[in-house]
Amino acid sequence: MKIGELASRTGVKASAIRYYEKLSLVPVPYRAGGQRRYTDEVIYRVLLIRFARDMDFSLEEIKIFLSGLNDQAPVGKRWKKLAHLKIKQVDETVVRAKRLKSLLEHLLRCQCASLRQCVDRLSLSPRLRLMRNGAKERQQ
Amino acid sequence: MKIGELASRTGVKASAIRYYEKLSLVPVPYRAGGQRRYTDEVIYRVLLIRFARDMDFSLEEIKIFLSGLNDQAPVGKRWKKLAHLKIKQVDETVVRAKRLKSLLEHLLRCQCASLRQCVDRLSLSPRLRLMRNGAKERQQ
DNA sequence: GTAAAAGTTGAAGTTAGCTTTAAGTCAAGC
DNA sequence: GCTTGACTTAAAGCTAACTTCAACTTTTAC
Numbered sequence: 001m002k003i004g005e006l007a008s009r010t011g012v013k014a015s016a017i018r019y020y021e022k023l024s025l026v027p028v029p030y031r032a033g034g035q036r037r038y039t040d041e042v043i044y045r046v047l048l049i050r051f052a053r054d055m056d057f058s059l060e061e062i063k064i065f066l067s068g069l070n071d072q073a074p075v076g077k078r079w080k081k082l083a084h085l086k087i088k089q090v091d092e093t094v095v096r097a098k099r100l101k102s103l104l105e106h107l108l109r110c111q112c113a114s115l116r117q118c119v120d121r122l123s124l125s126p127r128l129r130l131m132r133n134g135a136k137e138r139q140q
Numbered sequence: 141m142k143i144g145e146l147a148s149r150t151g152v153k154a155s156a157i158r159y160y161e162k163l164s165l166v167p168v169p170y171r172a173g174g175q176r177r178y179t180d181e182v183i184y185r186v187l188l189i190r191f192a193r194d195m196d197f198s199l200e201e202i203k204i205f206l207s208g209l210n211d212q213a214p215v216g217k218r219w220k221k222l223a224h225l226k227i228k229q230v231d232e233t234v235v236r237a238k239r240l241k242s243l244l245e246h247l248l249r250c251q252c253a254s255l256r257q258c259v260d261r262l263s264l265s266p267r268l269r270l271m272r273n274g275a276k277e278r279q280q
Numbered sequence: 281g282t283a284a285a286a287g288t289t290g291a292a293g294t295t296a297g298c299t300t301t302a303a304g305t306c307a308a309g310c
Numbered sequence: 311g312c313t314t315g316a317c318t319t320a321a322a323g324c325t326a327a328c329t330t331c332a333a334c335t336t337t338t339a340c
Contacts, residue, residue, distance in 0.1 A: 002337095004286060014287085015329055023327095033336060035287055055240045059327070083244045090237045090244075097237070100195045101230045104223045142307095144316060154317085155299055163297095173306060175317055199297070 001038045010046040017046065025049055025063055057086070141178045150186040157186065165189055165203055197226070 007014045020026045026045055029036045045066065052062045061082060068079025147154040160166045166185055169176045185206065192202045201222060208219025 002287075013329080016327080018288095019328060033287095035336070053327090055236065080248065083248050087241055087244050090241045093237050094234055096195065097230045097233050101227055104227050104230075108220065108223050142317075153299080156297080158318095159298060173317095175306070193297090 001040070003036050003038070006038050006042060006046065009043055010050065012046050012050055020046070020049060020059075023059055023063070025059060025066065061086075141180070143176050143178070146178050146182060146186065149183055150190065152186050152190055160186070160189060160199075163199055163203070165199060165206065201226075 001009075003014045003017055006012075006017060010017075017026065021028060026042055026049075029038050029042070031037065048066070049059075049062055052065060053059075057065065064078055064082050068076050068082075141149075143154045143157060146152075146157060150157075157166060161168060166182055166189075169178050169182070171177065188206070189199075189202055192205060193199075197205065204218055204222050208216050208222075
């Protein structure tokens with residue numbers, strides 16, 4: 001299969017696939033007359049990459065992820081560590097998402113005249129600090 | 141309060157605050173001898189911006205968000221639309237997060253010899269397509 | 281055989297959300 | 311009064327994850 005077909009079958013642009021190849025996320029394929037020819041196997045790889053991307057894995061993380069899945073050897077330490085980290089992050093995401101939802105629902109209901117009043121009423125400001133500490137480190 | 145104090149009290153760098161000012165996310169403050177002087181009000185604004193950022197609101201969205209909260213008028217249509225959209229997104233995030241978690245937990249347990257075998261065993265490939273369609277539009 | 285579609289490359293461009301830099305001005309403590 | 315640290319600006323730089331471009335070659339369809 002040529003790169004165009006792989007692209008249309010996965011929904012991932014050819015340029016992105018070439019980019020993944022450069023980063024060693026997909027294997028360097030056999031070539032015919034200079035053009036890439038892929039086996040069906042690669043479809044799974046590309047789909048899995050995209051799935052992980054949608055889950056906000058970085059390409060670096062996905063590289064670890066895929067290398068772990070590919071070895072015959074039992075899944076490596078690096079892989080396990082990343083998986084556990086990601087599970088933790090997922091749990092945090094769910095907690096924060098639910099908090100956001102109830103905040104939005106409050107804001108849709110309430111008739112706070114000013115930002116401050118609303119923030120005060122929610123006693124958001126001490127919470128905000130806590131959330132910020134709990135959130136992914138942003139600066140420094 | 142000067143920008144440095146606002147920065148340390150919110151945990152947001154002065155450069156970021158100036159950037160927010162340029163984008164009209166925080167009001168243009170009074171100046172003394174060319175230097176910005178802020179009222180306490182602004183702390184709430186900056187904290188709220190950061191909270192929204194942690195929830196993956198874009199600065200554009202936050203602008204709508206804040207403008208809605210600031211008016212004396214009842215929260216505008218644009219605001220409500222965004223809020224409902226965000227609530228929907230949050231629900232989707234929770235669903236996908238849970239799916240990711242069970243996938244990771246499976247992968248930690250299973251001993252699939254190859255990527256394909258593992259993906260097949262999970263019947264992930266038809267799901268992947270569905271997820272991709274359901275996920276935030278990525279390209280085009 | 282020929283035209284159009286699809287493939288190739290490296291390099292430059294894009295976006296968001298900042299940070300850093302350079303070259304100054306202002307403020308605070310001694 | 312002087313030094314040090316905080317502040318000012320506009321412009322350039324940074325990162326991730328790609329996309330686009332230009333100039334070319336290969337494949338496919340007729």
